[in-house]
Amino acid sequence: MNTCTPDSDSNIVDPAVSPRHPGAAFMELQFYPPGFVQQFTGFSCDATRWCVALTIDSLSLDPVNGRSLNPTCQSQILGGLEYVNFAYLTKSGVPQGPPDPLHFQFIGSGQPDPTKVLFLNPGDQARVTMHDTAQGLLAQVDDLTTGESGSMTASAANGFGQIKFAPGTGTTQCKALPYDFHPMYSTSSPQTRVPWTAHSYNVAFSDEIGHFDFCTKIDVNTGSCSGLEGVPGDQEPADGDDNACFGAAQSLALPVTGCLDTNAGFDGPSYQPVWPDGDTVHHPTAVLFSSPRTGAGSTLPNTISDFGRNNQVGDLLALTYTNGHGTVSVIEDYRNIMSNVPC
Numbered sequence: 256m257n258t259c260t261p262d263s264d265s266n267i268v269d270p271a272v273s274p275r276h277p278g279a280a281f282m283e284l285q286f287y288p289p290g291f292v293q294q295f296t297g298f299s300c301d302a303t304r305w306c307v308a309l310t311i312d313s314l315s316l317d318p319v320n321g322r323s324l325n326p327t328c329q330s331q332i333l334g335g336l337e338y339v340n341f342a343y344l345t346k347s348g349v350p351q352g353p354p355d356p357l358h359f360q361f362i363g364s365g366q367p368d369p370t371k372v373l374f375l376n377p378g379d380q381a382r383v384t385m386h387d388t389a390q391g392l393l394a395q396v397d398d399l400t401t402g403e404s405g406s407m408t409a410s411a412a413n414g415f416g417q418i419k420f421a422p423g424t425g426t427t428q429c430k431a432l433p434y435d436f437h438p439m440y441s442t443s444s445p446q447t448r449v450p451w452t453a454h455s456y457n458v459a460f461s462d463e464i465g466h467f468d469f470c471t472k473i474d475v476n477t478g479s480c481s482g483l484e485g486v487p488g489d490q491e492p493a494d495g496d497d498n499a500c501f502g503a504a505q506s507l508a509l510p511v512t513g514c515l516d517t518n519a520g521f522d523g524p525s526y527q528p529v530w531p532d533g534d535t536v537h538h539p540t541a542v543l544f545s546s547p548r549t550g551a552g553s554t555l556p557n558t559i560s561d562f563g564r565n566n567q568v569g570d571l572l573a574l575t576y577t578n579g580h581g582t583v584s585v586i587e588d589y590r591n592i593m594s595n596v597p598c
Contacts, residue, residue, distance in 0.1 A: 261437030262387055267446045270582055271575040279439055279449040280313040282409070284385065284394050286542075289377075290508040292501045295365025298466070298515065300343075302508040304374040306367050309394045309407045311340040311436055314451045315418055318577040322422035328429035332356035332418055340415045340436075341365070343372045344396055344405035348413075355416035357431040373398070373405025377540070391415065391435040409436035445572065445590060455574055455588050460544055468523035469513045473500045480514050486527055496520060 259266050259277040268276040285308050291299045300306035314337050315324035329335040333356040341364065342354035351371045352364030359365070367374075375381055379400040386393055391410035398404065409415045411433035421428035440447035443457040470493060472482030480497035483490040500514040518525065531541040569591025573584045 259439070261439065262441050263439075264441050264447065266439050268450075269446070269575065270450055270577045274319045274577045274582075276450050276577075277439065278313075279451070280311050280436065281449045281452055282309065282311045282392060282394075282436070284309055284383065290506070291511075291513075292505050292515075293507055294367055295361050297501060297505075299507055300367040300372070301369070301374060304376055306372055306374055307344045307394075307396050307405060309342050309344065309409060311409060311415070312452075313338055313340075313417065315420055316451070317420070317422065318451065324418065325421050325423055325426050325428065327427035328418065328421060331429050333359045338418055340409065342407050342409075342413065342415075343367050344394065344407045345371045346373055346403065346405055347371065348406045348408065350407065350413050353414045355414055355431045355433075356418060357416070357429060358414070373403060376400070387438050391437060411435050445574070445588075448574075450576065453587055455572065455590075462542065464525035465518040465521070465523065466515050467513050467525065468497060468518050468520075469511065470497055470500050471512070473502060473512065484514070484520075485522055486524060489522070489527075494520065 266277045266279075270276060287294065287298050287300050287306050287308070289299050289301050289303050289305060291297055294300050294306075312334070315329075316336065317323070323329075323336055332338045333341065338356040339359075340354045340356060341359060342350040345351055349371075350364070351368050352360045352362075354364060373396060375396075375398050379398050382397045382399055384393075384395045384397070388408060388410075390412060391408050393406060393408045395404065395406040407413070415434055415436055416431040417434045419428065419430040419432055421430070440457060445455040447457045448455045468480075468484050469486055469490075470480035470482060470484055471490070472480065474481040478498065478500055480493035480500050482493060484493045484497050485491055496516050496519040497514045498516040500512070502512050503510040529538055531539055569589045571586050572588040572590040573586050574588070575582050575584055
């Protein structure tokens with residue numbers, strides 16, 4: 256297995272010029288809200304507290320020659336073709352179970368152990384730190400309210416790994432290779448991207464909405480909604496995006512029945528006027544992420560709250576992707592190069 260130079264813009268390869276881009280994965284530091292169905296089946300860790308996980312997605316696909324990981328191995332690993340390393344941030348920094356996609360355990364790795372995993376209360380102030388180490392990328396969350404901390408390093412020593420690329424239907428090989436995951440680039444721009452994922456971000460934040468809709472009846476055989484979807488007063492027959500559904504009895508705290516699949520119809524609660532508005536009885540309170548800090552941690556000057564509003568959107572940005580034996584140009588983003596960046 257060849258490795259590229261970590262933390263280096265020498266890994267920038269424009270797919271329009273050459274398909275020989277170094278293999279790339281993307282990391283997410285995911286914060287899970289409390290109150291609904293427990294991980295690893297659902298998205299909540301606790302009835303009232305938040306938790307955090309470090310996840311790394313990889314795509315076991317050769318886009319130049321159109322080859323992918325053999326189907327047998329895909330069926331044995333977490334995530335299948337787009338496989339995932341997954342580990343909660345723990346108070347010891349040691350995973351509670353194997354993170355790599357082949358040895359991941361739905362209970363041992365995926366159901367958070369409150370004696371090991373860092374939990375945060377609603378209203379707590381927390382500091383997030385991410386940086387590279389000799390062993391791999393480190394993610395740490397310090398709860399400044401309770402004084403507790405949790406961390407995770409994406410290292411071979413912690414059980415992180417790649418899946419050996421064994422393509423085709425003539426093999427069933429499935430092997431995890433221990434691996435230290437490091438940042439690929441040293442800067443952030445539209446060129447420093449994962450060339451197989453949607454969008455052009457390198458370092459970004461997203462309050463990921465659109466993964467819930469209400470359901471009046473669940474099909475016990477498929478786990479999909481067989482009744483009506485939508486909020487009261489705006490209901491319609493369930494459609495193809497009403498999957499991964501759970502009943503109120505399965506919830507840790509909130510007695511609602513709903514589905515966690517992508518809300519492609521843009522009609523779930525995420526798109527209704529029920530956002531934080533000061534009504535803490537009927538609506539949630541806001542999650543606030545402050546401006547990032549770099550280096551020694553000094554506050555960035557001249558920050559503003561709206562970032563120019565619509566002026567920040569800019570022009571449409573076409574990105575080139577490898578597609579079989581050629582390339583394809585896809586427009587998914589806007590780009591605005593600002594003369595004076597406010598953060």
